[in-house]
Amino acid sequence: MPAIPARNTGAHVVYAELKRRILSLELKPGERIYEPAMATELQVSRTPLREAIRRLISENLLEQQPTGGVVVPVLDEAEISELYEVRAAVESLMARNACLKATPADLDELRGILARNAALVEFADDAMKQGMALHARIALIAGNSWAGRFHDQVSSQMERYRHYTNSTQRRRDQALAQHRALVEAIAAGDPEQAANMAFDHVMGARDAAVRAISGKNGAAS
Amino acid sequence: MPAIPARNTGAHVVYAELKRRILSLELKPGERIYEPAMATELQVSRTPLREAIRRLISENLLEQQPTGGVVVPVLDEAEISELYEVRAAVESLMARNACLKATPADLDELRGILARNAALVEFADDAMKQGMALHARIALIAGNSWAGRFHDQVSSQMERYRHYTNSTQRRRDQALAQHRALVEAIAAGDPEQAANMAFDHVMGARDAAVRAISGKNGAAS
DNA sequence: CTAAGCATACTTGTATACAACTATGCAGAG
DNA sequence: CTCTGCATAGTTGTATACAAGTATGCTTAG
Numbered sequence: 423m424p425a426i427p428a429r430n431t432g433a434h435v436v437y438a439e440l441k442r443r444i445l446s447l448e449l450k451p452g453e454r455i456y457e458p459a460m461a462t463e464l465q466v467s468r469t470p471l472r473e474a475i476r477r478l479i480s481e482n483l484l485e486q487q488p489t490g491g492v493v494v495p496v497l498d499e500a501e502i503s504e505l506y507e508v509r510a511a512v513e514s515l516m517a518r519n520a521c522l523k524a525t526p527a528d529l530d531e532l533r534g535i536l537a538r539n540a541a542l543v544e545f546a547d548d549a550m551k552q553g554m555a556l557h558a559r560i561a562l563i564a565g566n567s568w569a570g571r572f573h574d575q576v577s578s579q580m581e582r583y584r585h586y587t588n589s590t591q592r593r594r595d596q597a598l599a600q601h602r603a604l605v606e607a608i609a610a611g612d613p614e615q616a617a618n619m620a621f622d623h624v625m626g627a628r629d630a631a632v633r634a635i636s637g638k639n640g641a642a643s
Numbered sequence: 644m645p646a647i648p649a650r651n652t653g654a655h656v657v658y659a660e661l662k663r664r665i666l667s668l669e670l671k672p673g674e675r676i677y678e679p680a681m682a683t684e685l686q687v688s689r690t691p692l693r694e695a696i697r698r699l700i701s702e703n704l705l706e707q708q709p710t711g712g713v714v715v716p717v718l719d720e721a722e723i724s725e726l727y728e729v730r731a732a733v734e735s736l737m738a739r740n741a742c743l744k745a746t747p748a749d750l751d752e753l754r755g756i757l758a759r760n761a762a763l764v765e766f767a768d769d770a771m772k773q774g775m776a777l778h779a780r781i782a783l784i785a786g787n788s789w790a791g792r793f794h795d796q797v798s799s800q801m802e803r804y805r806h807y808t809n810s811t812q813r814r815r816d817q818a819l820a821q822h823r824a825l826v827e828a829i830a831a832g833d834p835e836q837a838a839n840m841a842f843d844h845v846m847g848a849r850d851a852a853v854r855a856i857s858g859k860n861g862a863a864s
Numbered sequence: 865c866t867a868a869g870c871a872t873a874c875t876t877g878t879a880t881a882c883a884a885c886t887a888t889g890c891a892g893a894g
Numbered sequence: 895c896t897c898t899g900c901a902t903a904g905t906t907g908t909a910t911a912c913a914a915g916t917a918t919g920c921t922t923a924g
Contacts, residue, residue, distance in 0.1 A: 467909045476694055480701035504787045515732035566725045572793050688879045
């Protein structure tokens with residue numbers, strides 16, 4: 423029982439389910455959504471379904487066609503690079519702010535996450551989750567709710583590209599080292615350096631992702 | 644006649660009208676929206692109205708209350724600072740990218756905007772519009788559509804705070820000088836410097852806005 | 865055989881009716 | 895007098911019926 427009961431309306435459930443399917447690629451990019459069929463499948467009427475669809479359109483997780491009708495946006499490889507860049511900009515800001523606001527307790531927390539991260543560096547999925555945990559914690563310390571919101575949106579979008587950007591062991595080691603350096607920069611109280619480290623770290627991830635993709639394409643074609 | 648017919652459904656019209664009222668503060672912060680009354684006023688049924696409302700909630704221009712019912716979000720002065728920071732991060736990224744991609748023609752375009760801006764520096768409203776035109780052009784040159792989207796959202800939000808942040812003549816002169824320096828940094832092809840100039844420029848605007856607000860409050864209380 | 869026009873089926877957009885839920889005020893017990 | 899419980903009015907959430915628009919395939923003229 424959450425402190426705030428948190429409205430659990432049908433439209434919300436449908437929204438969550440559709441979002442899950444989109445991010446997991448269960449709903450394939452390019453696929454069109456027909457309201458009556460989907461409503462039947464999800465056991466609701468078209469009204470709450472439409473509400474969920476509209477919301478997903480706002481979040482760029484569905485696309486309205488000029489002719490009327492919605493489709494799952496196609497994956498555009500060039501977009502990955504853009505998303506990483508925006509994430510870099512936002513995380514850079516967060517690192518800067520976190521640096522200015524972090525308490526000793528916050529620093530302990532970050533180092534704790536780092537330690538857990540180090541223990542899991544060889545497992546791709548867990549390592550990624552821990553990495554996200556670190557960034558999430560920094561976001562919290564930074565205390566800029568708008569930055570947090572945009573960061574969440576970008577992260578959701580990137581989720582769809584997960585399959586393209588599988589990390590290598592080498593890349594994970596590098597990321598861990600960069601995370602360590604970032605936390606130490608925050609601890610040192612140098613906001614410029616913290617911002618730069620965060621930016622470069624994410625941009626490094628971007629480059630790795632772009633290479634991974636062009637590699638796959640190059641091999642395939 | 645636009646090349647793309649651009650679906651003009653009732654829900655879209657309602658969306659635009661509500662957004663206009665929210666941004667202009669015609670709908671006052673804290674005010675609740677009752678669907679039947681608003682639907683009658685806008686001469687549509689509740690269905691398209693609700694669709695518009697949902698979309699505005701997604702964009703954080705309306706707020707859903709836990710109990711059910713939507714209100715116009717209250718203006719929180721602390722939020723202005725957050726919004727400026729996010730804008731700084733995004734514009735900084737855009738400046739960096741624009742620097743890497745700008746063609747000679749692009750540079751001419753930017754300098755042209757600067758010239759028009761200089762001519763209007765004493766008129767607060769026009770100066771602001773020209774300033775936005777410059778940033779919009781840079782966004783276009785940067786060619787990161789996601790950054791552009793987020794930038795638009797932040798700009799919309801800031802619109803609501805316009806009344807608080809009236810610029811002074813001194814501030815406008817300073818902004819013009821910074822814009823000139825930014826364009827020259829882009830022209831010089833130094834992405835780091837361009838990014839830093841854009842960041843510092845917007846952060847300067849943030850500080851001015853924060854001072855203006857605390858000044859008003861200090862004087863009032 | 866090709867292409868234009870039309871009829872038809874289907875999809876989305878809107879209105880309205882109904883159900884579930886929330887808040888407010890009053891009555892009555894403590 | 896205060897607080898609890900309930901009745902009632904009003905609001906939001908959902909379903910369904912209808913209207914408007916879109917695409918598809920057939921028919922027919924060239």
